[in-house]
Amino acid sequence: MSLPNTFNAFRIHNDANGYRGGIEAISLDDLNPGEVVIKTAFSSVNFKDALAGTGEGKILRRFPLVGGIDVAGHVVASTDPAFREGDAVLVTGCGLSETRDGGYAGYARLEAKWVIPLPKGLSLRESMILGTAGFTAALALYRMRDNRQTPDLGPLAVTGATGGVGTLAINIFSRAGYEVHAISGKAQHADFLKSLGATEVLGRDALATGRPMESARFGGGLDNVGGAMLASLLAQTAPYGNVASAGLAATAELDMTVMPFIIRGVSLVGVASAGTARAIRDDIWRHLADDWKPDRLDAICTRETTLEGLPEVFRTMLSGGSFGRTLVTF
Structure with missing residues (x-):
């Protein structure tokens, strides 16, 4: 050519x-x-x-x-x-x-x-609707599952639920068999988030308590926001659940105690999609073209x-x- x-x-x-x-x-x-x-x-x-x-x-x-x-x-x-x-x-x-x-x-x-x-099962257009956002959401699930995250631990919360990573995470997590609770300040999009697979759509006040420990409400989750919302999500996560940190839409700061980690064994998992090793990258794209492929792209x-x-x-x-x-x- x-x-x-x-x-x-x-x-x-x-x-x-x-x-x-x-x-x-x-x-x-x-x-x-x-x-x-x-x-x-x-x-x-x-x-x-x-x-x-x-x-x-x-x-x-x-x-x-x-x-x-x-x-x-x-x-x-x-x-x-x-x-x-x-x-x-x-x-x-x-x-x-x-x-x-x-x-x-x-x-x-x-x-x-x-x-x-x-990958077979994806078009070029679909691959870019996914893009880094979909890869990040899938990598978060991949890392949580590596750390023994299972559906029976409870629902996965997704903050920043109307953004690219958030919407894809809802669809991917639900396709993988997890109950998903979307956290968003945009109540007008609740029906849309439910159509992607969220069983509950909660306002930001669900993660606005500021207390170091709360009753366990979620099995884990994916945070795209940072700051107080991430701290509150960790404080409401069930024993040995995982919270993946993938974004800083609000802030890069995190002010919290170690109590969720040493009392409940909660894990804070980092998601750095840009430098993911090739073997893991290939595995995630296979999932995205198959069992984790969103059905609402x-x-x-x-x-x-x-x-x-x-x-x-x-x-x-x-x-x-x-x-x-x-x-x-x-």
């Missing part, structure tokens, strides 16, 4: 002219080295993308870089024999839009060691945008208006 001389990319700079991101024409020579070149079909928008694209968070470690921590498309060139022209592939995290050019461009050049062949994808619409999506997400997943189409 002949490759274009230039193509559009959402590129982020930080120099004497300030921190800024926008669309510009670049060539393959502008991209980081890599064994696999793909023509981008889809990407997505994650909270980390909004932080990186606006400079609200210190995400990028070098400049300039193409934004977008997720990408999926078809191979157009490869020096690695494991990939051939026409193969459908995806990459999430793995340094994209952090130390390497990401997925917000017509073409991406990728390190073969992180390229995932599209089209509903969870609440918005589609092109590169031109990214700044508005970033602003909405950072102002707390995130709802479901935003797919970036090419």
Whole structure:
């Protein structure tokens, strides 16, 4: 396949002219080295993308870089024999839009060691509705199950339930056989959250007590918020339950006592999706294409945008208006 001389990319700079991101024409020579070149079909928008694209968070470690921590498309060139022209592939995290050019461009050049062949059971579009958000939710469940989280410990709470990770977690956890309680301050979306598999939708006040220990209400959960909500969730978790920490939508701070850990044996499990080992990464994508595959992906994808619409999506997400997943189409 002949490759274009230039193509559009959402590129982020930080120099004497300030921190800024926008669309510009670049060539393959502008991209980081890599064994696999793909023509981008889809990407997505994650909270980390909004932080990186606006400079609200210190995400990028070098400049300039193409934004977008997720990408999926078809191979157009490869020096690695494991990939051939026409193969459908995806990459999430793995340094994209952090130390390497990401997925917000017509073409991406990728390190073969992180390229995932599209699993049977997923389309490219579905893989990017999932993206880092779905991978993070699945990784949280994977880690909790490794630590013996079972449905009979009680329901799993999901905070930040209307965001990308939250909506996918509800659907994934319920598909895996767990009862799920959604925690959200957006009561208008309660019916939607129940349609994804939540048996209960609770307001934020359910996790606003501030006491170091409470009656055990949840078997565990996934927190996307941080701060007082995470502390309260840990305080209400049943003996030997697990709470996975995957986000800081409210704050990165955590002020609490050790009582849930030493009295109930509760575990706080970290979820760092970007640097997940390849063997675990492959295993999680197999789950996401099979037994953990959400059955409401089209509903969870609440918005589609092109590169031109990214700044508005970033602003909405950072102002707390995130709802479901935003797919970036090419």
